[in-house]
Amino acid sequence: MATGITNINNMAPELPLQFSEDLLSTPMFNLIHSFGADLHYADAHIGKTTRMSRYERLSTNGGQLDGSGIDPAPEVVVRSDIDATMEIYAKTVVINEQVTLYENDKVLTKFTSLLGQWMREKEDLLMRDLYSSSVSYINAVGGGNGDQPSNISRADVNNIERILLGNDARTMLESVEATRMIGTSPTRDAFIALASTDVSSDLQNVSGVLLKNNYPNQDGLRPEEYCSISRFRFFVSSKGAKIPGASLLGNTVYTIPMFGVEAAAKIEQNNYSAILGYRPPYVVSSVAQNSQLYAKFAIARAITNQNWISGLNVTTLA
Amino acid sequence: MAFTILDGGSFVSDAGSKDIILPSSADYFKFTNVTQMAASGSTCVAGEWFGPKFLTGQTAANDGIRWRKAGSHAILIDTFATSTATNGFTYITESPVVEAQAANAITAITAASPAVFSQTNTYAAGDIIRIYGTTGMLQYGGIDIQISTVTGSGYTAIGLRAAGLTAGTAGFTRRISRYNAVDPEYMYVTEITKGSTTLVRTSIDPTLYYVVGMKVRFSVPSSFGMIQLDGLTGTITALSSADYTMTVDIDSSAFTTFAFPLTTLSPTARLFATLAPAGASTQYNPNTMVQTGYNFTLQPFHTGQFTPFMRLGGGGAGNATGAENDVINWLAYKLES
Numbered sequence: 185m186a187t188g189i190t191n192i193n194n195m196a197p198e199l200p201l202q203f204s205e206d207l208l209s210t211p212m213f214n215l216i217h218s219f220g221a222d223l224h225y226a227d228a229h230i231g232k233t234t235r236m237s238r239y240e241r242l243s244t245n246g247g248q249l250d251g252s253g254i255d256p257a258p259e260v261v262v263r264s265d266i267d268a269t270m271e272i273y274a275k276t277v278v279i280n281e282q283v284t285l286y287e288n289d290k291v292l293t294k295f296t297s298l299l300g301q302w303m304r305e306k307e308d309l310l311m312r313d314l315y316s317s318s319v320s321y322i323n324a325v326g327g328g329n330g331d332q333p334s335n336i337s338r339a340d341v342n343n344i345e346r347i348l349l350g351n352d353a354r355t356m357l358e359s360v361e362a363t364r365m366i367g368t369s370p371t372r373d374a375f376i377a378l379a380s381t382d383v384s385s386d387l388q389n390v391s392g393v394l395l396k397n398n399y400p401n402q403d404g405l406r407p408e409e410y411c412s413i414s415r416f417r418f419f420v421s422s423k424g425a426k427i428p429g430a431s432l433l434g435n436t437v438y439t440i441p442m443f444g445v446e447a448a449a450k451i452e453q454n455n456y457s458a459i460l461g462y463r464p465p466y467v468v469s470s471v472a473q474n475s476q477l478y479a480k481f482a483i484a485r486a487i488t489n490q491n492w493i494s495g496l497n498v499t500t501l502a
Numbered sequence: 503m504a505f506t507i508l509d510g511g512s513f514v515s516d517a518g519s520k521d522i523i524l525p526s527s528a529d530y531f532k533f534t535n536v537t538q539m540a541a542s543g544s545t546c547v548a549g550e551w552f553g554p555k556f557l558t559g560q561t562a563a564n565d566g567i568r569w570r571k572a573g574s575h576a577i578l579i580d581t582f583a584t585s586t587a588t589n590g591f592t593y594i595t596e597s598p599v600v601e602a603q604a605a606n607a608i609t610a611i612t613a614a615s616p617a618v619f620s621q622t623n624t625y626a627a628g629d630i631i632r633i634y635g636t637t638g639m640l641q642y643g644g645i646d647i648q649i650s651t652v653t654g655s656g657y658t659a660i661g662l663r664a665a666g667l668t669a670g671t672a673g674f675t676r677r678i679s680r681y682n683a684v685d686p687e688y689m690y691v692t693e694i695t696k697g698s699t700t701l702v703r704t705s706i707d708p709t710l711y712y713v714v715g716m717k718v719r720f721s722v723p724s725s726f727g728m729i730q731l732d733g734l735t736g737t738i739t740a741l742s743s744a745d746y747t748m749t750v751d752i753d754s755s756a757f758t759t760f761a762f763p764l765t766t767l768s769p770t771a772r773l774f775a776t777l778a779p780a781g782a783s784t785q786y787n788p789n790t791m792v793q794t795g796y797n798f799t800l801q802p803f804h805t806g807q808f809t810p811f812m813r814l815g816g817g818g819a820g821n822a823t824g825a826e827n828d829v830i831n832w833l834a835y836k837l838e839s
Contacts, residue, residue, distance in 0.1 A: 233802050238781075264717060265795055266781040267802035313683035317806065320688050320721035320776040323644075325769065332643060332769035343772075351733060429605070432643030432769055434635040434674060485684070486803040490719040490780045491733065497644075 203288050212301055214408040214421035216378050217311035220356060220443065221450040226484065228455035232270040234484055236449060239263050268484035270453055273310075275302050276478040281465060284475075292477065296460055299479035303458055307483060309423060311450060314485045315378070315441035315495070316425035322347075324498045327386070332432035333497040336383065336440075338391040338414065344442045344494050345415045348375055351491035353444035357417055360399050370400055377416040377442040377495075380424030386501050387411050387418055416442055435499045443493035453482035510833040517826040518626045518816040519589070521680070522834075523808040529553040530835040531591060531812055537828040538819065542574040545819040549582070551591035551812070555837055564624070564815060566590035566822070582815070582822065589624050589815020590822050594679065596809055611639050611670030615663040615693075619649070620656045621675065626816035627652045630706055631675040639670035640768035645690050646678060648706040648746070652817075661705035661746040663693045668765040685806035686711045686779035691720070694728060694760035699739060700752045702777065709743040715794025716801055717780040718750065723772035728760040737783045779803075 186194075226234045240262040247256055277295050284291055322344070326337030334340075355373040371394060379387070387393060387410060394412040396405060408419045430437040458481040465472040487493060508526050531551040538545040548569035551561045561567075565583040568590065572578035582590030610620040617639075625631065627650050636643040642662065649657040664670075681687075689711070693703035712718070715738065722732040736750030763771035784795030795801065812834070814822035824830060 233798050262783065264781040265784045267798070269798075269802040269804035271805055314803065317682040317684035317687045318779055318803065320719070320778040322721065322723060323773045325772050330769060332640070332773060334769065347733070429674075429676065430632055430634055430644050432634065432636065432640060434605075437644065484803070487779065490735070490778050494721070 207289065207294070210298065210301065213305065213308075213423045214381075214419070215304055215308040216408045216419040216421045216424070217308045217315065218450060219406075220376050220378070221311060221448040221485070222446055222488065224449050224451040226270055226451050226453050228453070234268050234270065234451050236266045236268070236486065236488055237263055238266070238489070266449075266486050266488050268449065268451055268486035270451065270482055270484045272456070272480060272482045273306055274478060274480040275299060275306070276476055278468065278474050278476050281473045281475070292462070292475075295477050296462075299460055299477055303460075303479050303481050305423075307450075307481065308421075310483060311448070311485060312378075312423065312425055314448065314487065315493075316427075316439050318487050319441055319493055319495055320490070321439050321441075321495045321497045324496050327498070327501065329499060329501050330433070331435055331499045333437060333499055335386045335501040336390055336496060336498045340496055340498075341377075341390065341414045341416060344496060345375070347494045348442070348444060348492065349415075353447070353492035355415070356443075356445050360401050371412045371417070372415060374412065374415055374417045375442055375444045377413075377418045377440050378424060379410075379418055379420050379440045380426050380438045381420045381422045382426065382436075382500060383424070383438050383440070383498060384410055384420055386498070387413065387420075389501070431499045433499075437497050437499060439495060439497055441493060441495040443495075445492070447487065447489050447493035449486045449488045451484035451486070453484075456480075456482045506836050506838060508834045508836045510831070512829060512831045515816070515823040515826060515828040515830055517818060517823060518628050520814045520816065520823050520830070521811045522814065522832060523811045524834055525808075526836060527553075527595070527810050528593070528812065528834040529555045529837040531593075531832070532835075533814065533822065533830050533832040535824045535828050535830050538571065538824055542571065543819075544570050544572060544578070546570055546588075546821060546824060547577070549590060549814075549822050551593065553593065561591055561593075564590055564592050570820070586820070587624050588820045588822075589626065589817050592813040592815065594809060594811055594813060605635075605674040605676060608633070608636070608670065608673040608675060611636070611642075611662075611664065611673065613639075613664045613667050613669040615665040616658050616660045617662040617664040617670075618656060618658050622655060623652070623657070623675075624654070624815070624817060625649060625652050625657060625677065626821075627657075628680075629677055630680055631677050633673055633675055636673035637671045638668050638765065639664060639673075640765045641667065641762050641771070641773065642670070643673070643768075645692075645705055645774060659705070661690075661692050661703055661707075663703065663762075667762065679807045680710065681806035683806055685804060686716070686800060687806060688776050688778040691722070691760075691775040691777055692762070694731070694754070696754040696757055696759070698753050698755055700731070700736065700750050700754040701747055702750060703745065703747045704777070705746070707743050707746050708748045709741050711800060711806075712738055712741060712748065712779070713794075713797045713800050714738050714741060715785065715797070716782045718748075718777040719780040720775070720777050722760070722775045725763040725767065725771040725773070726760055726775045727758050728754070730754070730757040731760075735780045
């Protein structure tokens with residue numbers, strides 16, 4: 185007979201670990217690139233290219249009747265056609281039966297959730313790629329870090345505002361009205377700007393920046409919003425567009441699309457909404473050991489008005 | 503089955519690089535040059551690539567195992583990255599696409615139009631490269647250019663007009679993919695000739711992304727002089743693949759002259775002048791039966807660069823894509839485990 189104190193050295197728990205009551209969070213980046221785009225729909229059975237058309241405004245030159253009875257010259261109406269190709273994206277996870285049999289968690293449920301997250305993240309990156317590929321950006325030069333482009337400055341932001349206002353772009357967000365709360369300031373109706381989180385420290389140093397916590401009202405603000413500068417409200421994401429080694433000095437260049445309403449479009453496909461699916465083991469595997477989860481969605485994207493979107497190339501100060 | 507052949511195909515080489523899209527990715531890739539297989543000499547006849555699943559045994563960027571002829575019936579095996587460096591396999595998985603290659607040093611850029619680069623390189627004609635870290639020719643730091651007349655010691659950039667500028671004495675390049683993540687894409691404007699219609703030169707062949715009838719909007723910072731063109735949208739009436747030019751229906755006769763800002767103004771002169779896609783003016787003339795705006799390959803916004811893809815490097819018979827008109831068979835494999 186052994187004598188002494190019974191402790192965990194001689195009486196170990198039957199199970200060496202326990203499962204915490206909650207799963208830890210799956211990381212997800214800020215989804216900032218889709219909400220500013222207009223949503224359109226493409227019908228089924230009539231091809232994969234969607235055409236969006238805009239009639240350009242008539243010239244305001246001339247037009248006065250001189251009393252001679254001669255009519256003014258008729259003007260040919262101009263229509264601009266913007267086309268976008270529907271594309272389908274998919275992701276799949278194949279699960280062996282022993283995973284579902286032995287895992288403590290309900291993996292099929294969790295994996296389905298992961299696929300749902302993938303759809304939203306993939307859509308966001310596809311819209312980011314549209315903005316980074318098909319828009320004219322202007323290098324920031326007012327930041328003073330000695331690079332081309334420079335870090336962001338108020339003068340550079342004001343220049344983009346000048347461009348958008350000069351092209352009759354309309355702001356996307358309504359003003360946040362002043363309140364009596366100490367330390368707050370109203371924000372004007374604003375265009376939106378989408379930036380990498382790497383730029384956030386530089387945003388804080390821009391002259392006249394109003395950080396989100398100093399808005400007079402926090403109701404309805406998206407968590408991705410970072411600050412307001414001039415006529416722009418900035419939203420940040422760790423997946424914001426960047427181009428490695430592309431500055432004059434070989435530093436990373438960050439592209440910041442800045443735009444108003446109807447500058448870009450996201451087109452969804454009728455009869456093909458986002459799909460989360462499951463294929464049972466007897467379909468996937470000849471011995472019914474592997475099952476499959478999948479996600480699919482269709483999307484087309486386009487810059488619908490280049491006059492209403494611009495943006496900055498910037499580097500960072502540090 | 504542990505090793506599955508996913509896909510395969512064949513193409514006739516133009517001696518330049520060849521991108522092969524791989525929707526389900528690949529773990530092992532091989533090609534055979536069936537034309538050179540029958541030849542004598544020391545040309546490349548086959549290549550093998552091992553992907554990330556092979557861990558420390560995976561193939562480095564622009565490398566791979568090379569099978570070369572050593573006479574009419576013998577084979578010599580080495581790698582593409584031998585002392586006489588040639589172009590092998592580069593596997594690219596994400597966009598925007600900057601290939602995983604080391605920065606390559608430039609030793610000189612001539613102040614000429616077109617500019618001529620001096621650089622030890624393994625590029626092929628038609629490749630698109632990004633210039634950065636320039637010394638001397640500061641105003642071109644950060645621009646993307648397409649190259650031609652490539653030798654191992656230099657190349658020409660048709661779209662880069664540098665006459666009158668300060669010559670470049672140093673800098674770096676990286677090769678990027680031919681297509682951006684989304685096309686049609688913005689392009690750098692490097693020269694504009696004024697007239698009743700406007701002749702615009704771009705740094706890359708515009709016929710890769712644009713067709714006649716498409717509209718483009720110009721963004722021209724004041725540092726380039728021709729401020730009247732800034733914000734204007736024009737319709738393309740002609741394109742030249744040889745000269746990297748497009749003609750647009752904008753009367754620029756009375757505009758101020760377009761010029762790149764001087765090096766002495768860098769880095770505070772605002773860059774770059776660009777153009778971006780602004781749709782099309784869809785037309786059909788029943789008399790001439792000419793139609794514009796119905797090109798559904800280039801005109802609609804679409805994914806430019808499908809990923810993942812395998813780039814087989816070009817540059818001649820010792821490289822992955824072999825000599826011009828060589829027939830190349832390829833196979834992509836996937837490990838199931």
